[in-house]
Amino acid sequence: MNTHNQSSNQNGGGSGGGGGGGGSSTFSPIVLTSTYRLDVQEKYTFSYEIGSGTYGMVYKADDKKRPNNKVAVKKFRSTKEGEGLSLTAYREIGLLKELSNENIVKLLDVCLNPKDKLLYLIFDYAEFDLFGIIKYHRENGSHFSDATIKSLIWQVLNGIHYLHSNWVIHRDLKPSNILVMGEGKECGTVKIGDFGLARIFQSPLKPLNENGVVVTIWYRSPELLLGSKHYTRAVDIWAIGCIFAELITTKPLFPGKEKDPKIPSLFQDDQVEKIIRVLGKPTLDMWPDIKHLPEWKRLSSMEAFPNSLAKCVGIDENSQAYDLLSKMILYDPSKRITASEALDHPYFKELPLPLPNAFSKPIPYPPRLPINKKKREFDD
């Protein structure tokens, strides 16, 4: 597209609020020319379905022009109400087209198919995600190496720092959204994905697939659980802290049971109890603003527990890993460590150092398997 010789220095837009802090940087959008674009079927050879969600389906596919390039094709269903393309698609594309970082999933192509009037997003294919590889270790009774844990967390923080510096809050970080590249030049590189699903006040999402993965509240921060309508970048840091602990233990840190959405009260008492059993009950001293939150009274009437984080995670209270973890899951969001501060934490400066390739050779994890079921019917 042509531009006038007077160029603006305006930054592109990102969604989500944020307090003061990191300055925004200038970046150029990746401009994909859609004119005369071929059907998605003419450009990509579909292999099999590898995932699904409320947005639609994800398929593994091959780029016909570059046979060695695997891609992930995300197919968006039309909205049930016949309102055209979904807001999820708008949000995800709008963000991903503006973002460029080695630890953020890369949007390669956007196909608006003339035939079926459906929207397809094409991404780099990532063979693994944290959910799958944590599950592997849990089921085998094995653990990640220290080097792998440190490399994965550093890369997640690096990607999130990039987002937060550009005024974007992910809002839906969990192991299944943290992708890791398989064999190839980017082997072992984290790719943060799924920018369109983040919803705070929407009713619970449906199961992601038949493997039992559901969108859970395990990674939801206490300020959100207590009814705060104002959230900050700290909600992402809390989620990463939960993931950090889960990489160490191969078990979720706060596996609460989500309430039936039909129950009038939205207070997730089980999830909150799971948190206070590990971190102890928050006090006004450690979190002064807590008394302003809608669900404060419910929390204050809950049973108190001592802080047993070190024991639960099985790490030394005097270690740098414990120091970083505990700062990521501080109750008070204003005191929680930022992504920038976390990247500079002594944990990442002691041996073993974080690496671009988080995996050791050979990679023990099995590749993604096709979802073994018939295609679902969509409202096309």
Add this chain to the structure above:
Amino acid sequence: MNLYFSDEEIQNSPSRKDGISFEIEDNLRRYGTEVIQEAGILLELPQATTVTGQVIFQRFYCRKSLKEYDVKTLAMGSLFVSTKFTEPQRKIRDILNVFTLIWQKKEGLPIDYIDTTKQAYWDLKGDVIAAEFDILKEFGFLMYVDLPHKYILNYMKLLERSKELAQKSWNYLNDSMRTTITIQYKPESIAASSIFLASRILGTQLPEEPYPWWELFDTTKEEIELISFEINNLYSKPSAYYIDVFNPTNSEAASPITNTTSTTTTTTTTTAT
């Protein structure tokens, strides 16, 4: 990055290749952006959403011909896309109802709500969703619009100028969306020109010492005068009206634009917030 087009690109837009004159295109651009503005008011949309829709509309006809895409459909589609990008959600049925009401009023037809059980409703709905696809496909989802309105607000706070000057500037800015200036110049320059016009009409002096006021907007006096001329020229043009150039059968019957001067020069008023 914003999307800008040159004078030449607008003079030689895709519509020209289809035999549509510059005057007819200018008329239809003004018509489309006017109805988007009216629809925005009826739908109680924030001005940012309405203006974003107008910019999308203006950009689209620098890439596609008026003969290929009907102005009415594109006006609805542009506002529909804008409501999704700026996220004050509106149902497509409400958009259809509002635009239909506007068409009916403008063309002197009986006022009648759309019957959602009739095929005509579903055809119209399909048209809007198809327009959404065409808009997104054309720009590859690159829909970011940097609005000039915020620069007026910032400037007024900085200089502690009167609310009257702010409101007048805001009105000129809203009107500028009906010209292609909005896709030719950066938003700071358009904001500066609106302030310039407002200060002239109100007789308000703007500071030129110790440095000229327009330098705050990273623009020049020459550019301000050029843009101001185009905005002012808007009020000398006849009222915009719909011509069905989309339908080939009727395009030959389209009457040429007369040179009659409009007797009123009202500006579009929305409250600056």
